[in-house]
Amino acid sequence: MPSFYTILTDVGQAKLANAIALGQTIEITDLAVGDGNGALPTPETSRTALVNEVRRAPINLSEVDGQNPNWVVVEQVLPPDVGGWTIREIGVFDIDGDLIGYGNYPETYKPVLAEGSSRTQTIRFVMEVSDTEAVTLKVDPSVVLATRGYSDSAVNSHNEKTGGVHGIPEGQTALHSGQKASTSEAKQGTPGKFPDAAGVREAFGQFGLGGGSLRSGDINEVVASGFYYSTGNPAGESNRPADADENGYLYVARHGSNGSYACQIFIPYDQNRMFFRRLNGVNGWQPWVEVAHTGNMPAVKATNGYEQLPNGMIRQWGEVTVTTNTQSVIFPIAFPNECVSFQPTHVSELTNRYVISQATGKSQNDGQLALYSAEPGAAPIGNNISLTVGWSAIGY
Secondary structure, X not given: OOOOOXXXXXXXXXXXXXXXXXXXXXXXXXXXXXXXXXXXXXXXXXXXXXXXXXXXXXXXXXXXXXXXXXXXXEEEEEOOOOOOEEEEEEEEXXXXXXXXXXXXXXXXXXXXXXXXXXXXXXXXXXXXXOOHHHEEEOOOOXXXXXXXXXXXXXXXXXXXXHOOOOOOOOOOHHHHHOOEOOHHHHHHOOOOOEOOHHHHHHHHHOOOOHHHHEEEOOHHHOOOOEEEEEEOOOOOOOOOOOOOOOOEEEEXXXXXXXXXXXXXXXXXXXXXXXXXXXXXXXXXXXXXXXXXXXXXXXXXOOOOEEEEOOOOXXXXXXXXXXXXXXXXXXXXXXXXXXXXXXXXXXXXXXXXXXXXXXEEEEOOOEEEEEEEXXXXXXXXXXXXXXXXXXXXXXXO
16 A cells, blocks of 8 residues: 555445436535645545545646546646745645545655745645546636646647647648538538537438438439428429328438439328438339328228238229119228229129120229120120129229
């Protein structure tokens, strides 16, 4: 065990643990020195005050040690007009006046000017903590002193960064002259300039991140990879999928630096549907393809029913009783766009005669069919019959 060391007191340990747990900090404000009542004290965690405090003042400097990231170094400057005692103990106090850290100190006499000799003396206190971010050290420049060495170091550091009092090195002009990036410069990442909070939001927003991901209007122009919430469909624009809610979630993946190749996935806000399309260079955006559709059109499993296929097509089927040689079949649901195929599938037997059925027309809402005798050259069946005809239709 070294002869001279510092420790966190019980109060300091408790406050530090509480600060870390709650994401808060403890604020160190003052450093005190004492003479130990004439004897070198042994640091104890239970201590709440110095053995004999002779001076307490705000700290002058605080920093994290460059070699030991868990060490907080606190300094205080003792001016020439204070002293007349031997320093044997030191302590740091927080804003509440509680002793947070305590240590003993090599016996050092601090003279005052009246004794015929005096000096400015710097006292350093090294405090080891588990999380330096949980410790805030408050330096009040209006009441503290700086050492000559610290002042010279600060001036030299400033001059190295700025090229002197009036000069600014090449490459640091924007940083030191405070040149702010415009919105467009922030989005483009213009070198040598810095954006404000609004510029940062715009820069991230173009990639579908943050509040800037809200897009209104023409989504044909959205080619930057990212996630967006797209809203609004200006009059005359058909850039969103047909029959899709105009508000929805948009995912974009881009290939190529100029955005000439990309793909979009659009999910309408109020519909359980998903659409896909591709941007193919000079050919522009290809038509939307519905790749998923659930919930809005459940399959109906019955004699007369329908189902949505994975590719977005709709299949319908059923049976109809035919009493004349021609018959109209009303579909269970109307096709949203077009019926592409309508065909009879089977016909019940007519006594002593063979019958065939033929489709004669179709629309979004219905299909038309006719019955014929299977005998060569025979005329239509005619009226006064009762046959069951099965049918099937495909559309979208």
